[in-house]
Amino acid sequence: MGYVLGFEEIDSTNIADVGGKGVHLGELSRINGIRVPDGFCVTTDAFRRVVAEAPSIDAQLDLLSRVKPDDHAAIRTLSADIRRVVEGVAVPDDLVAAISESLARLGEQASYAVRSSATAEDLPTASFAGQQDSYLNIVGLPAILRHVRRCWASLFTERAVTYRRRNGFDHRKVRMAVVVQQMVFPDAAGILFTADPVTSNRKIATVEAGWGLGEALVSGLVAGDVYTVRDDQVVTAAVATKPRFVQASPGGGTQDAPIEPQRQTQPALTDAQVVRLVQLGRRIEAHFGRPQDIEWCLVGDDFHIVQSRPITTLFPIPRTDDQENHVYVSVGHQQMMTDAMKPLGLSLWQLTTPRPMHEAGGRLFVDVAPVLATPAGRAYLLGTLGKSDPLIRDALQTLLDRGDFIRSLPDEDSIAAPAGDSPAPIETDPAVVTQLIRHSQASVATLRSEIRALSGPALFDFILADLAELKRILFSPRSHQVIMAGMEAAWWLNDHLEAWLGEKNAADALTLSVPHNVTSEMGLALLDVADTIRPHADVVAFLQRVVDEGREGDGFLNELAGLTGGREARDAIRGYLDEYGMRCAGEIDITRTRWSEQPTTLVPTILGNIKNFEPGAGKRHFEQGRLESRRKEQELLTRLRALPQGEQKAEETKRMIDRVRTFAGYREYPKYGMVSRYFAYKQALLREADRLVRSGILREKEDIFFLRFEELQEVVRTNEVDAELILERREAFRSYEALTPPRVLTSDGETISGRYRRDDAPPGALAGLPVSAGTVEGRARVVMDMAQADLETGDILVTAYTDPSWTPLFVTVAGLVTEVGGLMTHGAVIAREYGLPAVVGVEQATRLIRDGQRIRVHGTDGYVQILD
Secondary structure (H helix, E strand, O other): OOOEEEHHHOOHHHHHHHHHHHHHHHHHOOOOOOOOOOEEEEOHHHHHHHHHHOOOHHHHHHHHHHOOOOOHHHHHHHHHHHHHHHHOOOOOHHHHHHHHHHHHHHOOOOEEEEEEEEOOOOEOOEOOOOOOOEEEEEEOHHHHHHHHHHHHHHHHOHHHHHHHHHHOOOOOOOOEEEEEEEOOOOOEEEEEEOOOOOOOOOOEEEEEEEEEEOHHHHOOOOOOEEEEEEOOEEEEEEOOOOOEEEEEOOOOOEEEEEOOHHHHOOOOOOHHHHHHHHHHHHHHHHHHOOOEEEEEEEEOOEEEEEEEEEOOOOOOOOOOOOOOOOEEEEOHHHHOOOOOOOHHHHHHHHHHOOOOOEEEOOEEEEEOHHHHOOHHHHHHHHHHHHHHOHHHHHHHHHHHHHOOOOOOOOHHHOOOOOOOOOOOOOOOOHHHHHHHHHHHHHHHHHHHHHHOOOOHHHHHHHHHHHHHHHHHHHOOHHHHHHHHHHHHHHHHHHHHHHHHHOOOOHHHHHOOOOOOOHHHHHHHHHHHHHHHHOOOHHHHHHHHHHHHOOOOOOHHHHHHOOOOOHHHHHHHHHHHHHHHOOOOOOOOOOOOOOOOOOHHHHHHHHHHHHHHOOOOHHHHHHHHHHHHHHHHHHHHHHHHHOOOOHHHHHHHHHHHHHHHHHHHHHHHHHHHHHHHHHHHHHHHHHHHHHHHHHOOOOOOHHHHHHOOHHHHHHHHHHOOOOHHHHHHHHHHHHHHHOOOOOOEEEOOOOEEOOOOOOOOOOOOOEEOEEEEOOEEEEEEEEOOOHHHOOOOOOOEEEEOOOOHHHHHHHOOOOEEEEOOOOOOOHHHHHHHHHOOOEEEOOOOHHHHOOOOOEEEEEOOOOEEEEOO
16 A cells, blocks of 8 residues: 555545545545545555654653543643654655655645544544644645644644543554645535434435635634525525635635625525535435535535535434335333443344334334324324323424324224223232232243253243243233233322312322332342441441442452451342342343342442441331321321212222222332343353353354344354454444434434423423422432442432432432433332432433532422522
């Protein structure tokens, strides 16, 4: 590979030689009908050679790789030193000759843009846009060489170094190429997004345009005209006042200058030019196979394309083979798990659920377009989702109100009408619940004993058969009846007691400390573990060291045995893990690390319980809840008896209270049973992975997480694996982790956000869904990782979402605020049972509320006030 490549020699295979920007220019210049100003790239080989010959740079890179990402002073000093060295290097003669030859071919005294092109820049999975430098209107070989060195040095600006440290990129592995491209001096220039950057709609293109060079828009010097285009029609046009523009300076470089008054409010493009530009953009998009962010220049009536890069912030769309309109609702928002899932996790969940699910961006979605098409389906879906997540309901209503996306069918033509029949009534008998739990426990015990001896294809056949058993238990009519009976009793109590007594969300106080709630029992059981450890100072100190040193794994449990009280502590933690060790954050993804695999996750919470609570707090907490619920019941029944037909109202209410207390706790059990089975599958599959690693088929055990269940089954059958596919999936997963999934997504790629349409919250309050009654004030603790939680009694937990694994933290806090959630999601159920005021579905709560701020949570009315 030479030190210089012309655009015509470059294609997508040259990413390591010329970086993202260089590859895109090479590819662009190959597209029929696209004009790209000519140029060449100084390759990464040139950079590598020059840096290798530079004195002292190796030692400086070593120092830089050891600096913490937030040590700004050290990064500033070291990066400035490296830049000085790179800018001062002598460019080898053969490289000077190669650049000189390319300039002679294109025009030695022409003007050029000199731009950095890093090997990790403008990639589908990581846009480093703006991390490195661009220089315009550079004339003559000496000036170009100087600016090539500056581009190399820009790899080590403070901002670029910090970005790489934060995102885990190795300084030595990122190479710098430099693009040298003939300048065009445009009448107008700007940016074209082939998908709407705000709504993500792939069918709407957005054009920004201003006078002169595009730098005026990119740098924010002026606001440009903005056009949106759909189906070759300009849909909207907002012409800005453009008082200044950027132009070439006679002596090289650029300058900004005023625009004569009469041109300031003139559009920079005609509608016909906007449409033609978008058509060119669609051709570029088709070539690269994904939406693009394109820099363009207009000279006379000709468009020149000077750069194109993928738009990395768009959420992907599920793949379909038809041209129908689809409306996808996020499964993660229902399951309190909005993180990206790995392929094995996605496929296992799809094998568990009865509904067809579509994948995009490492998340799962259900297409509700067929249900929305009929009046009955629409009413059912909006009613159901309205109860669980008003933002999803509002987003769907917004789409329906437009009237242009969902086709309407009469009810009898419905292709997916939901079953609207309520389950048959069930008697209020606690034995029904204990029987269901006993049956599930026996089934899991059988699974655990039978799966131990299995391996190879037989293991996969067994798991597939057991998934049928899991579904039979999970979706059994009896189980569904119990869950619905608890929910319907709660709705009845809320509706009737508000109507009769003006008492809002009365069911919340009546469901404190209900029996058989496996998730709330799990939180209280960790208080019992703290009780065992608390008397032993050496054990407490040892566990604190485990946290401080960032220890991982379960090795610390064996070390406990040598300390006074250590055996009891170890046995208490192991006993807890035997019961609840299959749980973890994001537990519906089988690939996530379970507490049993990483018991250190629980240690900070155990230490917090030791610090914040007195002995016996678990049992006291449960008993206080039970007594408070009983007291509330008596108070409500007394007030009801004083009303007209009071005896009858009190009698009906008592019947419903008994019903809700009998059945509400079971709501959490089916998921516990499912996750117990998932963990047994995972342990067996990891044993299989171990065998594949020992046989040299897999590189590491975790590779199996990047294969779908059926793909892994095939690998085990054939002892062959596509290593490239695993690598691709790992890269894709990394990019998905950075994306925020929308609640509602259309097949056009449009993400639709719902709104709370209400006026009962005070100005400035953050609206959400009230899920657990009461009002509380306290210090906000914004926590994104349970293992990092440092909570004190009275704090208010603010986080993105909570699944059952977060329950141990609930015993400490006084209130809960989440970005995701509904009335019957786990966090809401446990908040009610523990008596914590809670508001969920608060958009961007973790960004809008700062850690340590005082806030007030209105769990009855559904809003949060920031008090300082």
